[in-house]
Amino acid sequence: MKHNFPQVDLPVEMLAWRDVTEDILNLYRQSCRLKACIFALCTEGTITASINLMEHEIKKNDLIILMPGTIIQLNEQVEKVRLCFVGFSSHCVNGINLLQATMGSFSKIWDNPIISVTDLVASYFVDYFALLTRISISHPTATSTAMAQSSLHSILLGINALYANRPQSILAKSRKEEICQKFVQLVIENYMTERRAQFYADKLGISQSYISRLEKRIITRLQREMRKLG
Numbered sequence: 001m002k003h004n005f006p007q008v009d010l011p012v013e014m015l016a017w018r019d020v021t022e023d024i025l026n027l028y029r030q031s032c033r034l035k036a037c038i039f040a041l042c043t044e045g046t047i048t049a050s051i052n053l054m055e056h057e058i059k060k061n062d063l064i065i066l067m068p069g070t071i072i073q074l075n076e077q078v079e080k081v082r083l084c085f086v087g088f089s090s091h092c093v094n095g096i097n098l099l100q101a102t103m104g105s106f107s108k109i110w111d112n113p114i115i116s117v118t119d120l121v122a123s124y125f126v127d128y129f130a131l132l133t134r135i136s137i138s139h140p141t142a143t144s145t146a147m148a149q150s151s152l153h154s155i156l157l158g159i160n161a162l163y164a165n166r167p168q169s170i171l172a173k174s175r176k177e178e179i180c181q182k183f184v185q186l187v188i189e190n191y192m193t194e195r196r197a198q199f200y201a202d203k204l205g206i207s208q209s210y211i212s213r214l215e216k217r218i219i220t221r222l223q224r225e226m227r228k229l230g
Contacts, residue, residue, distance in 0.1 A: 009035040009090050013148035016086035016132035025081065031073040035090040037098075038066040039155055041117075041125045045081035049074050051113050052184045058114060061122045065113050065159060067106075068093055069189075084129040086136075086155070092148045101156040105163040110185065115162055128155075179204060183214050 020040070031050070042062045049056050050073040051066070058064060064083075066072060068090060099106050117125070132151060186200055194200075197215070201208045 007035050008032045010087050011089075012136070013089050013092045013145050014086065014132065014136055014151060015089075016084075016129055016136045018084045018126070018130045018133045020083040020085055021081070025074050025083075029074055031071060034066055034070045034072060035068055036087050037068050037093045037152065038064075038085060038087040039125075039129075039159070040064040040066075040083045040085035041122060041129065043082045043084060043122075043126065045079045047074060047081045052110075054180070054184075056114050059116075061117055061119065062114050063117050063122075063125065063159070063162070065109050065115070067098065067110060067113075070113070071184075084126055084133075086129050086132045086151070088148055088152045092145055092152060095145065095149050096152055096156075098156070101153055102160045103157075103164075105160045108163045109159065112163075115159075115166065117162065121162070179206065179210075180214060183211070 025047070040063075042058050042060055042064070044060060046057060046059045049058055049064075050071075051064075052071050055075075102109060182204055183200060186203055190199070197208050197211045201211045204211070
């Protein structure tokens with residue numbers, strides 16, 4: 001049950017970019033685990049991604065929220081893709097209480113890291129990310145930890161409002177998907193100290209044989225993604 005993923009962090013407290021294209025996205029073709037916290041908005045095209053080993057299709061006006069600890073891999077794109085994003089380093093994030101900042105929506109965000117927004121809401125994020133891009137590019141070392149944490153906190157508050165107003169039916173998952181996501185989350189949280197299948201079975205309230213089937217399914221998915229990388 002041991003899977004080692006490259007750890008990805010940011011070299012500065014806050015980094016933003018308003019026009020991310022295929023050249024930059026290609027850096028994430030290999031699975032990696034984020035130490036940083038990243039928010040991205042798809043402004044053009046469609047791309048598939050594996051987030052915490054679950055497949056997702058990302059399209060225009062999809063907001064992607066990647067919390068620290070997220071396992072991410074970008075897969076195929078069917079057309080030209082553009083995104084804007086802002087990311088915050090692990091050092092910056094460590095000064096924020098994520099659970100408190102998201103006011104109860106943390107589990108929803110973790111389980112549903114992609115949320116579609118309207119053109120109007122998307123324009124707000126585009127404008128804000130453009131502002132943060134100007135700041136992070138013009139004065140990358142001048143962005144203090146306090147300033148970065150203030151920006152992170154304001155984004156989290158806005159995202160919390162989006163999830164709080166979203167009907168639960170839209171965020172609903174099948175029982176199988178829910179168990180799989182909870183299993184992945186438990187592994188992410190405990191893989192350094194706990195590798196017994198029975199531990200995870202007890203936590204999820206399912207049989208050890210079902211855990212074994214989940215593990216095989218996830219390993220098969222990882223192997224398939226690794227073969228894509230050649």
